[in-house]
Amino acid sequence: MAVNRAEQRAATRRALLTEGRQRFAADGYHQVVLAEVARAAGVTKGAAYHHFDSKAGLFRAVVAEVQQELGERVAAEAERHEDLWEQLRAGCRAFLASGTDPAVRRILLVDAPTVLGWDEWRALDEESSARHLAEALTALVAAGTVAEQPVEPLARLLSGAMNEAALWIARGGDSRAAEQALDRLLSGLRTSA
Amino acid sequence: MAVNRAEQRAATRRALLTEGRQRFAADGYHQVVLAEVARAAGVTKGAAYHHFDSKAGLFRAVVAEVQQELGERVAAEAERHEDLWEQLRAGCRAFLASGTDPAVRRILLVDAPTVLGWDEWRALDEESSARHLAEALTALVAAGTVAEQPVEPLARLLSGAMNEAALWIARGGDSRAAEQALDRLLSGLRTSA
DNA sequence: CATTTCACATACCCGGGGTATGTGAACCTT
DNA sequence: AAGGTTCACATACCCCGGGTATGTGAAATG
Numbered sequence: 001m002a003v004n005r006a007e008q009r010a011a012t013r014r015a016l017l018t019e020g021r022q023r024f025a026a027d028g029y030h031q032v033v034l035a036e037v038a039r040a041a042g043v044t045k046g047a048a049y050h051h052f053d054s055k056a057g058l059f060r061a062v063v064a065e066v067q068q069e070l071g072e073r074v075a076a077e078a079e080r081h082e083d084l085w086e087q088l089r090a091g092c093r094a095f096l097a098s099g100t101d102p103a104v105r106r107i108l109l110v111d112a113p114t115v116l117g118w119d120e121w122r123a124l125d126e127e128s129s130a131r132h133l134a135e136a137l138t139a140l141v142a143a144g145t146v147a148e149q150p151v152e153p154l155a156r157l158l159s160g161a162m163n164e165a166a167l168w169i170a171r172g173g174d175s176r177a178a179e180q181a182l183d184r185l186l187s188g189l190r191t192s193a
Numbered sequence: 194m195a196v197n198r199a200e201q202r203a204a205t206r207r208a209l210l211t212e213g214r215q216r217f218a219a220d221g222y223h224q225v226v227l228a229e230v231a232r233a234a235g236v237t238k239g240a241a242y243h244h245f246d247s248k249a250g251l252f253r254a255v256v257a258e259v260q261q262e263l264g265e266r267v268a269a270e271a272e273r274h275e276d277l278w279e280q281l282r283a284g285c286r287a288f289l290a291s292g293t294d295p296a297v298r299r300i301l302l303v304d305a306p307t308v309l310g311w312d313e314w315r316a317l318d319e320e321s322s323a324r325h326l327a328e329a330l331t332a333l334v335a336a337g338t339v340a341e342q343p344v345e346p347l348a349r350l351l352s353g354a355m356n357e358a359a360l361w362i363a364r365g366g367d368s369r370a371a372e373q374a375l376d377r378l379l380s381g382l383r384t385s386a
Numbered sequence: 387c388a389t390t391t392c393a394c395a396t397a398c399c400c401g402g403g404g405t406a407t408g409t410g411a412a413c414c415t416t
Numbered sequence: 417a418a419g420g421t422t423c424a425c426a427t428a429c430c431c432c433g434g435g436t437a438t439g440t441g442a443a444a445t446g
Contacts, residue, residue, distance in 0.1 A: 005442090008394095012393080028307070033432070044395055044396080069397065114306075119364070149377065152370075153358065153367065154374040156358055157354040161353045164347055165346065171311070173349065184342065189377060238404090246422095248404090
């Protein structure tokens with residue numbers, strides 16, 4: 001067990017994050033009561049406020065964690081392919097699949113924009129997944145696979161489409177059908193080749 | 194002035210809806226305090242609970258109103274065109290433009306999914322705008338303009354894309370660029386003709 | 387070993403959603 | 417038109433839960 005103070009601090013912080021993540025994912029931000037998160041983590045509300053400035057602060061930390069994991073998962077799946085176009089498709093499919101994870105669905109896709117505000121949410125999203133998408137599109141434009149055009153609005157459109165599709169799939173939508181529909185949309189971007 | 198009881202009831206209900214709509218749009222659901230909405234409407238909190246079962250109930254009613262208006266606006270814009278394809282484009286552009294309306298942006302696009310829950314929100318969305326989109330796509334498929342395919346997932350993708358794009362535009366994104374990017378995506382759906 | 391630091395615990399405040407009950411004017415009945 | 421009923425609110429209250437102010441004991445420091 002941790003006797004060292006830094007270790008102890010890190011341990012309780014992690015416990016709060018883990019417990020918070022589970023509850024935020026299961027019950028949604030507003031249903032979660034901070035004192036119960038702390039109690040489940042083996043501490044009191046005071047400890048939580050010692051580590052995070054507010055309930056939203058804890059949520060923010062959880063969001064960052066989940067988002068980073070998601071970004072890595074998508075990137076890892078994309079990098080299994082050589083072809084740029086296949087990288088894009090693989091990344092998109094990985095994103096769609098991860099919508100079934102309650103942590104991603106409820107925390108990232110539903111609650112985060114409201115709790116953190118759309119601006120801050122978008123900034124976080126930018127760092128993790130949205131940037132990769134924009135980079136992939138830029139690379140495809142540079143390679144001539146996709147027609148020359150502003151990348152940012154296109155990335156926003158695709159990002160929104162996939163967010164919604166991930167939720168739709170999580171709610172019972174046919175993931176195969178969603179992937180095919182996305183493929184059709186994407187293929188429209190290709191220069192005739 | 195209303196002396197009749199039914200008129201009076203309708204008047205206060207409308208006052209609550211109007212005042213609630215403004216505040217929900219300006220400050221966001223959670224920042225709004227119900228008692229102040231009532232006070233601004235010239236009544237007390239008790240009156241609000243006489244008309245709506247909860248704060249979320251008032252919000253739900255506001256959402257339904259805004260969503261219906263939006264649906265009508267989009268439909269009206271679409272119907273100014275004869276060609277099915279142009280109807281789709283016009284409807285999409287009208288939707289994107291309406292993202293600048295704070296009521297639409299904050300209430301419909303940001304808060305509604307969290308407050309009402311994604312399922313209920315989707316059900317409301319289905320009645321108003323999403324159905325029109327699905328119908329338009331179905332008509333285009335029937336006319337042979339768009340390739341035969343399941344319409345529902347495609348509609349979800351486009352709906353999500355436009356939601357996000359509307360928010361992006363409202364936050365300062367270039368609406369012209371978004372329209373063009375959307376056009377490119379849509380044009381990919383056309384059968385080569 | 388004395389002192390400071392720090393990671394929490396305890397006790398408290400208070401804003402705001404929700405509820406239970408009161409009230410007077412409109413409505414219906416005879 | 418008088419008495420009773422309904423109803424559209426107002427008033428007073430409960431209480432959960434986020435946030436804060438302060439206490440405490442063990443680890444770190446010298």
